[in-house]
Amino acid sequence: MGTASDNGILLQTADLTKHFGGLPALHEVRFSVRKGEVTAIIGPNGAGKTTFINCLTGVLTPDRGSMVFDGQELSGLPPHRIARLGISRTFQNLRLFPGLTVLDNVLCGLSAKAGDSLIEAFFRTPALRHRERLLRLTALEALDTFGLADYASLPAEGLSYGDKKRLELARAFVSRPKLVLLDEPVAGLNPDETERVGTLIRQMRRSGATLILVEHDMGLVMSVSDHVVVLDGGRRIAEGSPDDVRRNPLVLEAYLGKISLTA
Ligand SMILES: Nc1ncnc2c1ncn2[C@@H]1O[C@H](COP(=O)(O)OP(=O)(O)O)[C@@H](O)[C@H]1O
Ligand SMILES: [Mg+2]
Known part of the structure; x- marks a missing residue:
């Protein structure tokens, strides 16, 4: 088969x-x-x-x-x-975190992959900090691809509707x-x-x-x-x-x- x-x-x-x-x-x-x-x-x-x-x-x-x-x-x-x-998705009715920044919304799309252990998170080990930097770079790259790089540090709620739709795409795609x-x-x-x-x-x-x-x-x-x-x-x-x-x-x-x- x-x-x-x-x-x-x-x-x-x-x-x-x-x-x-x-x-x-x-x-x-x-x-x-x-x-x-x-x-x-x-x-x-x-x-x-x-x-x-x-x-x-x-x-x-x-x-x-x-x-x-x-x-x-x-x-x-x-x-x-x-x-x-x-498998990732976008929602028919937007499901962003309005109070979080545009960058943090995209980082959420990477959390399924991050796999941090509690111990590491508690002690903020160098390995964890290195991984966080890589995740940020990956998220910034996705924002660039989806035309949102200029808004990275703004709260998602401030975006236009069209930008929000593209932010959902970026979040769904960032984890490849x-x-x-x-x-x-x-x-x-x-x-x-x-x-x-x-x-x-x-x-x-x-x-x-x-x-x-x-x-x-x-x-x-x-x-x-x-x-x-x-x-x-x-x-x-x-x-x-x-x-x-x-x-x-x-x-x-x-x-x-x-x-x-x-x-
Ligand atoms: N959670 C739910 N509870 C009850 N009925 C639902 C629910 N979700 C969808 N439906 C019903 O199932 C059918 C298909 O809905 P949906 O999948 O949303 O269609 P589409 O996305 O193609 O517009 C519709 O009749 C809708 O009313
Ligand atoms: Mg539908």
């Missing part, structure tokens, strides 16, 4: 099912992500996209089904263990995760800011990350995705290349009167 590393598949779900009070938010979803690709998940509001991300990150426990990441079953693992395996889950990264952004995020997504992909992109902005989905999966009512109703999916009558029907696929 092939493993995740030799067939190019980084993540595979099968039969993934999650109900809320009897209503299916996800129903028997089979889904796979190829290493190094951007896989978009689209679908109308309530389709189950965020629920899918919440299952993958251990925030929700699926009723049944499997989620195999890099050869390991994720089902039943708590969020911090899943993060340590190399194997898989980054982006939940509506350009919602509420103007076209220029959207284009900027598109460029950053391509940059993350080029530097070796695999991405899952949940997004309504079809211009962005079509321009950055290798593969598109369509959910509706918790079911996978279609998948394929961006062009296949755009022309699929089932997809057009699911979206009819909801949002424009030609935007």
